[in-house]
Amino acid sequence: MKAEEVVNEIITSDLIDRIPKRRKVGRKGYNLELRLKLLVYAFLKGIHSNRALVLHLQNNPQILTALGFKSCPGRRTIDRWKKSIDEELHAIITLLGDKYIELNNPEWSIYDSTPIKDEQDEDGKIGYNSEGMFKGFKLHLAVDKLGIPLRAEFTTANTHDCKVADKLLVCTKKSCADAGYDSKDLKKSDRIISKQTNNCP
Numbered sequence: 001m002k003a004e005e006v007v008n009e010i011i012t013s014d015l016i017d018r019i020p021k022r023r024k025v026g027r028k029g030y031n032l033e034l035r036l037k038l039l040v041y042a043f044l045k046g047i048h049s050n051r052a053l054v055l056h057l058q059n060n061p062q063i064l065t066a067l068g069f070k071s072c073p074g075r076r077t078i079d080r081w082k083k084s085i086d087e088e089l090h091a092i093i094t095l096l097g098d099k100y101i102e103l104n105n106p107e108w109s110i111y112d113s114t115p116i117k118d119e120q121d122e123d124g125k126i127g128y129n130s131e132g133m134f135k136g137f138k139l140h141l142a143v144d145k146l147g148i149p150l151r152a153e154f155t156t157a158n159t160h161d162c163k164v165a166d167k168l169l170v171c172t173k174k175s176c177a178d179a180g181y182d183s184k185d186l187k188k189s190d191r192i193i194s195k196q197t198n199n200c201p
Contacts, residue, residue, distance in 0.1 A: 049118060054072065086154070097151050137155065
């Protein structure tokens with residue numbers, strides 16, 4: 001199934017009604033459902049740069065049509081969406097992760113972060129990874145052994161992995177992560193969740 005087909009299958013008005021909303025978001029032509037569809041599509045495709053997303057959509061106009069758009073939104077528009085509905089996007093990804101866990105009961109949860117390099121974005125910060133210094137952001141993920149996202153957090157590049165790791169924790173029998181997630185607080189949180197394993201779906 002193509003990413004746009006997955007998005008249309010899972011992001012429905014019923015799902016939108018289940019997420020908490022801070023305020024009425026959107027305008028005619030770009031309602032909350034459309035915005036979330038595009039951002040979740042980009043997430044599933046691994047396109048984290050707004051510039052790359054716009055180029056991808058311009059080269060594949062059939063995707064815009066499939067998602068319900070009449071025209072391609074600009075880079076700055078998409079950037080505003082990410083900032084204005086970040087909580088709603090986070091809630092959608094969490095709901096989808098919970099549903100996947102309920103249906104598939106994955107044995108493993110794996111924690112890691114991916115650098116999103118962006119020299120032009122004024123909100124980007126200087127951070128470090130195994131390759132050295134970079135400016136931009138980080139995508140922190142919890143996935144199962146097939147790489148299916150279960151949780152996600154998006155931060156600036158200067159945010160250490162262990163600072164957001166407790167938000168990624170999910171209830172699975174086994175888990176693994178690199179040294180960036182080694183902290184006493186995280187181990188304590190992991191033990192608490194591990195005690196709940198017998199109550200997992």
